[in-house]
Structures are given as C-alpha cells and as structure tokens.
Amino acid sequence: xxxxxxxxxxxxxxxxxxxxxxxxxxxxxxxxxxxxxxxxxxxxxxxxxxxxxxxxxxxxxxxxxxxxxxxxxxxxxxxxxxxxxxxxxxxxxxxxxxxxxxxxxxxxxxxxxxxxxxxxxxxxxxxxxxxxxxxxxxxxxxxxxxxxxxxxxxxxxxxxxxxxxxxxxxxxxxxxxxxxxxxxxxxxxxxxxxxxxxxxxxxxxxxxxxxxxxxxxxxx
Amino acid sequence: xxxxxxxxxxxxxxxxxxxxxxxxxxxxxxxxxxxxxxxxxxxxxxxxxxxxxxxxxxxxxxxxxxxxxxxxxxxxxxxxxxxxxxxxxxxxxxxxxxxxxxxxxxxxxxxxxxxxxxxxxxxxxxxxxxxxxxxxxxxxxxxxxxxxxxxxxxxxxxxxxxxxxxxxxxxxxxxxxxxxxxxxxxxxxxxxxxxxxxxxxxxxxxxxxxxxxxxxxxxxxxx
Numbered sequence: 001x002x003x004x005x006x007x008x009x010x011x012x013x014x015x016x017x018x019x020x021x022x023x024x025x026x027x028x029x030x031x032x033x034x035x036x037x038x039x040x041x042x043x044x045x046x047x048x049x050x051x052x053x054x055x056x057x058x059x060x061x062x063x064x065x066x067x068x069x070x071x072x073x074x075x076x077x078x079x080x081x082x083x084x085x086x087x088x089x090x091x092x093x094x095x096x097x098x099x100x101x102x103x104x105x106x107x108x109x110x111x112x113x114x115x116x117x118x119x120x121x122x123x124x125x126x127x128x129x130x131x132x133x134x135x136x137x138x139x140x141x142x143x144x145x146x147x148x149x150x151x152x153x154x155x156x157x158x159x160x161x162x163x164x165x166x167x168x169x170x171x172x173x174x175x176x177x178x179x180x181x182x183x184x185x186x187x188x189x190x191x192x193x194x195x196x197x198x199x200x201x202x203x204x205x206x207x208x209x210x211x212x213x214x215x216x217x218x219x220x
Numbered sequence: 221x222x223x224x225x226x227x228x229x230x231x232x233x234x235x236x237x238x239x240x241x242x243x244x245x246x247x248x249x250x251x252x253x254x255x256x257x258x259x260x261x262x263x264x265x266x267x268x269x270x271x272x273x274x275x276x277x278x279x280x281x282x283x284x285x286x287x288x289x290x291x292x293x294x295x296x297x298x299x300x301x302x303x304x305x306x307x308x309x310x311x312x313x314x315x316x317x318x319x320x321x322x323x324x325x326x327x328x329x330x331x332x333x334x335x336x337x338x339x340x341x342x343x344x345x346x347x348x349x350x351x352x353x354x355x356x357x358x359x360x361x362x363x364x365x366x367x368x369x370x371x372x373x374x375x376x377x378x379x380x381x382x383x384x385x386x387x388x389x390x391x392x393x394x395x396x397x398x399x400x401x402x403x404x405x406x407x408x409x410x411x412x413x414x415x416x417x418x419x420x421x422x423x424x425x426x427x428x429x430x431x432x433x434x435x436x437x438x439x440x441x442x443x
Contacts (some may be wrong), residue, residue: 015403080434182426188433198423200402206427208408209401213299214434 005069005086005124007035008059012052014075015203016204022211027079029216035073038062046141054140054154056120060130067127074121076195077176078210079218083191089169090126091162092116096175114163120155121194122176132161171174179206224288224305226254227278231262231271233294235425241432246298248437255279264358272375275339281399286346292398293340295416295424297431300411301441302397309345311391312337312382313398323378326341332409333385334392339377340415341398351383358383358395 014020024035040048047058060071064131071086073079086092095101096117105112125133139157162168174191180198182190195203226246233239243254257278259267266277275291282289290305305311314320314335324330343350358379384390395404401409401419408414416424 016229054343179430180420180423182422182430184320190430193430197417199407200418202402202419202423205399205403205405205414206403208405209299209414209431210434212409212429219434 003175005033005071005197006063006067007031007033007071007073008038008063009035009056009073009075010038010059012040012055013077014074016208017210019207020075023073023075023078023207027073030079030082030215030218033071036063044138050140050144054136054144056154057133057136057140057160059125060127060133064219069124069126071124072120072122073192074172074194076197076207077121078195078207079191080193081191082181084171085189086124086171087169090129090166092124092164094122094171095173096176097178097181099181104156104159108160110163111159114168116168116170117159118162118168118170119176119178119194119196120158121196122192129162129166132165135161159182191193222303224253224290224292225286226250226292227257227282228254228292228294229257229275229278230294231257231259231274232269234421235429238428238432240427241437242294242297242428245435245437249298249301249439255282260419264419265356269359270375272339272377273355275376275380276352276355276359278344279346279352281358288345290343291341292413293415293417295419295428296398297414297416297428298412299414299435300410300412305343305397306391307345307391308343308391309388310342311393312396313393313395316400316403318403323381326384327378329382329386333381335390336377336381336385337390337392338398338400338415338417339375339380340417341413348384348388351380353389354383357381376431382425384422 002212008025009020011020020037024037027033027035042062043055043058044061045210047055047061056072084130094200096119099113101115101117104117111117136158140154174189177190177193179193179195195206228243231237239256243256246252246254261281262274262277263280266274278289278291315338320330320336323336330336355376359376395407396410397412399407399414401414401416404411416428
C-alpha cells in the first residue's frame with residue numbers, strides 16, 4: 001500500500017530551526033513525503049492557551065480537511081532509514097521499549113491487557129480516530145485552565161484513550177527507537193531514533209552532530 | 221609541530237567494539253595510532269582509588285621517548301581531523317562556563333584563573349610530569365576520601381586544574397577541539413571531538429554505537 005499519509009511535525013518555538021528543517025528534509029528524502037510543519041501561529045486560538053505538551057490533541061485541526069491519515073513525528077526524532085509500509089488501520093504506533101511497557105503494565109490494567117504501550121512521538125492516526133483527539137482536547141484544556149505553564153504528560157492519557165477505543169496496529173520499536181533506552185547492538189536496524197528525555201542540550205547537540213556529519217546521506 | 225602520542229584510558233570499557241572504533245577512527249582521521257591503556261597496563265596502585273584518577277599514571281605507561289601526549293577519555297568520538305596544537309607544556313579546552321562559575325564560587329584559586337579545563341581531553345608535554353606525580357600522591361593519600369567529592373563529577377578534574385594551572389600557563393584551545401554534548405550546541409557543527417560526559421549510560425553507548433555504524437572510519441558523509 002502506498003504511503004498515503006500526511007507527515008506532521010509540531011514545532012513550537014524550536015530552539016534550533018536548522019534542525020527542524022533537516023529532520024523534515026531527511027524524512028522527505030527517505031519516505032518521499034513532504035513534512036507539514038506546524039508552528040505556533042498555525043494553531044487555533046483555543047490551543048494557544050494550553051501547555052505545549054498537550055498540543056498533539058489539536059493535530060486534526062491543523063491539517064487540510066481532506067487529509068485521511070496523519071503521521072505524527074516529534075521534532076527530536078531523526079529519520080535514519082525509510083519507514084516500512086504503514087497498514088491502513090485506525091491507529092498505528094511503534095512499541096515502546098520492553099522495560100518501559102512492563103513498568104506501565106504493572107501500574108495500569110489497560111496496558112497490562114494489551115501488553116503494549118506507545119511513545120507519543122510517533123504514530124499514524126486515521127481520520128476515524130478524530131473523536132479520540134477531541135476527548136484529548138477536553139482533557140488538555142481542563143488540565144491547563146488553572147495554570148497554562150503546568151505541563152502534562154500526555155503519553156499516558158493518549159495511550160488510555162486510544163487503547164480503550166481501537167485496536168492498535170503495532171510497528172517494531174525500530175520505527176521509534178528511544179535513544180536513552182536503546183542497546184548499542186540495535187543501531188544497524190534503527191529506522192528512526194528519538195532523542196527524548198536526555199539531559200540539558202544533549203538531544204540538540206547530538207542531532208546537530210548528525211546533521212553536519214550525516215546530512216541527507218542514505219544509510220545501508 | 222605535531223608529534224604527539226594519542227592516549228586513551230579505557231579501564232573496563234563496557235563495549236570493546238566502541239573502544240576499538242574510537243581508536244581506529246582517530247587513527248584514520250589523524251594518521252596516528254592510539255595507545256589504548258587498559259587496567260592491566262596500569263600499576264596496581266593506580267587502580268586503588270577512584271577510576272578517574274588513573275590518568276595521574278599516564279606518564280608511567282607511555283614509552284619513555286614520548287615527549288607529548290594527547291589524552292582523551294573513552295567516551296569521546298573523533299569527528300574530524302585535529303588541527304595542529306602548539307608546542308606548549310599543557311593545552312586544554314575550557315569547560316562549560318556554569319561549571320567554571322561553580323568552581324569559582326567554591327575555591328578562591330579559580331577566581332584568578334581564566335578558565336578551568338575538562339579533564340577528558342588535553343595535550344601534555346613531558347615537563348608537566350611533576351604535576352601528574354603530585355596528582356598520584358594526592359590520589360593515593362586521599363583515596364576515596366576526596367575533598368572535592370561534593371563537586372558532582374569533579375573527581376580528578378579539580379585537583380588537576382589546581383596543579384597544572386598553578387604551575388603552567390595553560391594554552392586554551394577552541395571548544396571545537398573538545399565539544400561537550402550537553403552544552404556546546406554552537407560548536408558541535410564543526411567539532412573535532414565530541415565528548416559524552418554525564419550522558420545516561422544507555423544513551424551514551426547507543427549514540428556512540430549509532431555514530432559508529434553511520435560513520436565507520438570515514439570522514440564526513442555529506443560533503
């Protein structure tokens with residue numbers, strides 16, 4: 001099946017626009033799809049009042065109305081190799097690293113049931129999941145009203161909502177490899193590498209190094 | 221003048237293939253074979269205290285004819301060929317400014333110095349050996365009861381700065397020579413060496429492994 005999705009990257013006040021551009025260009029070079037980059041000014045009025053962590057909930061509001069599938073990718077994910085074909089399913093995501101899934105499963109029954117968990121930095125959602133995002137919006141506004149600077153961890157609610165609403169089609173962890181948990185032996189097969197939760201500017205420095213060393217080169 | 225011996229201290233490296241790659245990449249870029257120092261190459265006393273103090277014994281493990289050594293930690297990736305480094309007793313790169321400020325607030329000595337260097341990368345000439353010998357006796361006498369231990373991650377670095385900066389005028393190199401992965405964004409675009417201090421262990425080795433699989437021993441790919 002051809003890649004009939006719109007890649008979308010939410011880039012709110014990115015500290016290094018050259019990295020934003022590079023990641024988008026690399027994605028396009030590898031997957032043949034131009035990335036739709038969303039900046040703060042593209043967001044609807046009601047979204048501007050919520051903490052940036054919650055803006056994922058507004059994804060369907062910032063894409064053209066004829067878009068049937070969105071591929072969401074965080075700004076700190078480096079595409080290394082082409083993505084596999086994405087099945088035409090309501091919601092497709094990559095399994096988080098096993099240890100993290102196990103930790104979540106011990107605390108939350110819905111995760112224990114599915115025995116899987118996705119990192120919110122990468123997923124593909126079909127338009128028939130839009131109602132889930134509307135629920136997320138309500139949650140995000142509710143959480144942001146008392147204090148717009150109070151960030152939230154959207155990953156857990158989005159997992160709860162999606163996993164209790166549709167059957168997720170799972171892609172391998174290689175599609176969204178979390179660098180902080182990756183084993184060195186994994187590197188030859190990594191499709192996209194996610195530099196989240198690294199201390200200070202480490203994520204941006206590593207990405208800038210890759211930008212200057214790797215540029216738009218293809219990997220074997 | 222560029223006659224130096226590159227030396228990497230690698231005591232119990234968790235990933236020998238990464239250690240070997242760093243040495244190979246350095247050699248490919250700079251045309252100099254790296255002396256990799258393992259635990260068994262060090263005198264027993266060097267392994268008594270904290271591992272980071274082992275660099276005090278560096279002059280004991282290099283051949284006697286070596287006049288200059290370029291030292292670098294095992295979590296530093298050579299990215300580009302190093303330019304010439306002047307023939308001075310000691311050359312190093314300023315550490316992150318916030319760290320130097322912290323040292324200044326704690327130790328009056330650092331108020332007089334221009335910078336403090338990160339102990340992960342330096343060029344030392346043989347005439348600095350007495351400073352290293354002093355560091356050895358400091359390491360042995362204090363052992364784990366380190367007066368600098370409350371400076372997180374400082375280990376040997378603060379006494380090394382004390383000893384070398386009070387004896388020699390350190391030649392300061394640009395940050396591109398030794399780019400710190402948690403702070404030096406601007407410099408990272410043209411870095412010669414990239415250091416991963418304090419990076420969580422898995423992220424450090426997986427990123428280095430990734431760079432290994434991408435770069436191998438080739439120079440920059442996108443030129």
